[in-house]
Amino acid sequence: MKFSAALISTALFALTASAAPAVSIETRDVATDVGLFFGFIGGYGVQAGVDNQGGACSTPVAAARIPCSCPPDQGAFIATATANSQAGHVISGNGAGTPVSFAETGNDASDFTQRMFLFRDTMQGIGCPIISTNWARLLPQ
Template sequence: MQFTTLSLLSLAALAAALPASNEPRQTTVDPAQVPDFGITAGQDPVDGNCAGANGARIPCDCPPDRDSFISTLSADVAAGSAYGTPVTWSTDDSTDGQRARLQAAIVVLENLTGAGVGCPVSSTTYQAQLAALG
């Protein structure tokens, strides 16, 4: 009886760890599908900070260079996480797919060089882009 109970628990744990969908996890990023930042780094510097979305003050090196961001995003998508925070990528051009890409980009942006170490979302127009999707 103990063996059966342990086997069933092991199977349940394995089933819980498997993806809910039969679709393979996307591990590559098409640069054409990476949302534009909508903000340029280094604008209106005052006291070591620069202009971000909606009047927010952001580090002047945010957002990062697009090519380096896409490289980091690609690596995190391939790994499935950005410093422990799950990252998934969608190639679907539906509203849900666009929303998923924006959310993945936000996670990577905010965790560029460590857990919670990156650029704030206000260094982009991603929040406005999400809102526009409804």
């Protein structure tokens, strides 16, 4: 009796498992998406190291002084934004723990804004103010 119950259970499990649709697991390439979005918004729009005066630089976007290392290397920024997106929060630096995400489609205004907030928060986490880019004009006022 125990043998036939086990056999029936095994047969039912096999039938159930074989009836389940095959699910392909696709992983989203967030790094590529972040890089494409970076290009879509025109990169930083400013150049690091311009007008070095006593360890501070200026930006053509604002009459303020910014660290001369800002904005950071594009590849380093994209890697950091990708890591933050995958973690769901800023993982280091200023604002560590701030929740962030990178909207999957970017097709509507709220997705665009969500992506820009990820970029802003990542930039600030690196230690660069948003005015070290021309992104402030792309954020909701």
